[in-house]
Amino acid sequence: MTENTKAKFARLRERMAEQNVDLIALAPSSHMDWLVGFHPMLCERPCLLLIGPEREAFVMPALNAEGSRAETDIAFHVWSDDIGPKQAFLAALADVGTTEAKHIGFDETMRIDFAMLLLDALPAAKRSFTDDTLSYLRMRKDEREYAALKKNALIADRAMQAAFKAIRPGMTENELMAIIGDHFSSENAPMQFAVVGSGPNGAFPHHHTGDRKLTDGDAIVLDIGGRTDGFPSDITRMAIIGQGPDGYAEIHDIVERAVQAALKAAVPGALARDVDAAARGVITEAGYGEYFVHRTGHGMGIGGHEPPYITASSDTVLAEGMVFSIEPGIYLPGRFGIRLEDIVILRADGAEILSSLPRSVHTA
Missing domain, CATH: 3.40.350.10 (Creatinase/prolidase N-terminal domain)
Incomplete structure (x- = not known):
C-alpha cells in the first residue's frame, strides 16, 4: 500500500x-x-x-x-x-x-x-x-490532484485552440471533432467527449455531434475534454463564423456576466445554491431565465462529474480545495446556444480558474 x-x-x-x-x-x-x-x-x-x-x-x-x-x-x-x-x-x-x-x-x-x-x-x-x-x-483536492487537473486544463486549452484554427465553412461537426480528438491524442490525453454544436444545434446543451456542415453566420458551441494521469478536463468556448447570428453579442455578454457573478459568489462558506443563484439571477434579470435549462456546475476530480453539484437546491457548504465547473448558458431553440465553462478550484480568497484561455468568442 x-x-x-x-x-x-x-x-x-x-x-x-x-x-x-x-x-x-x-x-x-x-x-x-x-x-x-x-x-x-x-x-x-x-x-x-x-x-x-x-x-x-x-x-x-x-x-x-x-x-x-x-x-x-x-x-x-x-x-x-x-x-x-x-x-x-x-x-x-x-x-x-x-x-x-x-x-x-x-x-x-x-x-x-x-x-x-x-x-x-x-x-x-x-x-x-x-x-x-x-x-x-x-471533494477537497490536495495539491497533487490540483496539479493533475491543472495539467489537463492546459491541454484542453490547446485542443480548443487547435479547433479554432481549423474552423472553416463547409466542414462538418464530426470533422471538427476529429481534429480536437487528434490534438488530445498528440498530448497523450485521449479525448473523453466533444460537443460540437453548430448553428441551431447549439441550442441543445448535450447535442450529439453530427454531420451538419458549418456555414457562414454560425455560432458554434465547443465543449470538450480529455484525460491523462487519471484526471479529466472540461471546457466550453464559443466560436462564430463571420458576423455570427443576430443578437449573438448581446447574449454572449449576458452569459459572460453570469460567469463573473458566479465566480464572485464562489467563496469558502458559501452554499452551492448561492453560486447557482448568482449566475441564474443575471440571466433571469436579462429576460432569458427560461432559456437557462441546466445547473450552473458540477464537481470534477478523477470523475468528470462528481460532488459538489452547483444547483439551485444544493445546500453543500463550499470549502477550500473543492473543484467544480461554472458553466451558465442560454439556448434559443432554432437559433443558437451559448455556454461558457471554466473549471475552478476554491482557494481561501475565492475561485482560481484552471484554464488560461479567455472566454471571448473566436471569430473564424
Whole structure:
C-alpha cells in the first residue's frame, strides 16, 4: 500500500468515526479508484472493498484475483463461480471486524445485488451513502490532484485552440471533432467527449455531434475534454463564423456576466445554491431565465462529474480545495446556444480558474 493510500485510509477512518459509520462498502467505481488507485472490472460478479474501523479487505471474484493482486496488497477473500460469493463475503466482514456493524456507508454507484449481501447480513444497520465520509474527502483536492487537473486544463486549452484554427465553412461537426480528438491524442490525453454544436444545434446543451456542415453566420458551441494521469478536463468556448447570428453579442455578454457573478459568489462558506443563484439571477434579470435549462456546475476530480453539484437546491457548504465547473448558458431553440465553462478550484480568497484561455468568442 502506498503512503498516499495509507494516508487516505487514515483520513477516511477519522471521518467515519466522526460520522459514527463503522463500515464502508465500495464496489468497483471512481470511489475505489480514488482510495486505492485502481478498480477491478465491474460485472455481475460481486466485488467489494469493505473498510472497517481498523482493517480493510476485498471480496474478490476468482476471475479478477490474479490481475488485481498486482495492484494491491490488501487482503483478498476470493470466491469462485462454483461456490458463490456469500462465504467469502462473510469472511471479509469478519476480517474487518464488522459482523455487528451499526451503520453502513454504501457506494452510491453499487449494484443492488451487491448491496443485498450487506442488507441480508446486517438487516438492522443504519444505511447511508458516502456523502459525509468518502465523498466528503474526495471533494477537497490536495495539491497533487490540483496539479493533475491543472495539467489537463492546459491541454484542453490547446485542443480548443487547435479547433479554432481549423474552423472553416463547409466542414462538418464530426470533422471538427476529429481534429480536437487528434490534438488530445498528440498530448497523450485521449479525448473523453466533444460537443460540437453548430448553428441551431447549439441550442441543445448535450447535442450529439453530427454531420451538419458549418456555414457562414454560425455560432458554434465547443465543449470538450480529455484525460491523462487519471484526471479529466472540461471546457466550453464559443466560436462564430463571420458576423455570427443576430443578437449573438448581446447574449454572449449576458452569459459572460453570469460567469463573473458566479465566480464572485464562489467563496469558502458559501452554499452551492448561492453560486447557482448568482449566475441564474443575471440571466433571469436579462429576460432569458427560461432559456437557462441546466445547473450552473458540477464537481470534477478523477470523475468528470462528481460532488459538489452547483444547483439551485444544493445546500453543500463550499470549502477550500473543492473543484467544480461554472458553466451558465442560454439556448434559443432554432437559433443558437451559448455556454461558457471554466473549471475552478476554491482557494481561501475565492475561485482560481484552471484554464488560461479567455472566454471571448473566436471569430473564424
